[in-house]
Amino acid sequence: MKTYKITVDGVSYDVVVEEVSAGTVPAAPASAVPKVSKTVAAPTEALGVAEGNPVNAPVPGTILKIGVKTGDTVKKGQLLLVLEAMKLENEIFSPFDGTVSAILVKEGDSVKTNDKLAFIK
Numbered sequence: 001m002k003t004y005k006i007t008v009d010g011v012s013y014d015v016v017v018e019e020v021s022a023g024t025v026p027a028a029p030a031s032a033v034p035k036v037s038k039t040v041a042a043p044t045e046a047l048g049v050a051e052g053n054p055v056n057a058p059v060p061g062t063i064l065k066i067g068v069k070t071g072d073t074v075k076k077g078q079l080l081l082v083l084e085a086m087k088l089e090n091e092i093f094s095p096f097d098g099t100v101s102a103i104l105v106k107e108g109d110s111v112k113t114n115d116k117l118a119f120i121k
Contacts, residue, residue, distance in 0.1 A: 052101040052119035055092065057111040061085030066107055068118075072100045080118060083111070094120060 001018045065082040068074060074094040083090045098120040105117050 052098070052121035053096070054116045055080060055095065055118045055120060057083060057113055057115045057117055058092070059083070059085045059090065060112045061090065061110070063105045063107050063109045063111065063117075064089060066103060066105070068100050068103070070100055070103055074098060074100060074120065081105070083117075092117065096120065 001016055004015050004017060006013050006015055061083045062085075063081060064084045067079045067081055074080065074097065076094055076096045078094045079091055080094055080100075081092050083092055100118060101121045102119040103117070104119075105111060105115075111117065
């Protein structure tokens, strides 16, 4: 048996998976079915980051480029990342001076409006 952690829409789940040989499916009574533990945590708590102000996605789209990394000092108006929405590249700038305390996305990620992209403290 292997245990995996998966995240769906910001909610983390611990899942236990049992490998079986082809053609055999073990029958288990309902009481023997492993329980999935649901952990609901804000992305900052999941990453161990508890401080800073969020930078949110203004529109839904795909992260094309990230121009900073955790620990970087940024100035107000500095480019943080590029978000593609409807074939347009939207530049996301720092709303204030500070230090990037967390980046919650990676290139290629899809985001929704108001998803947290990064934290600056």
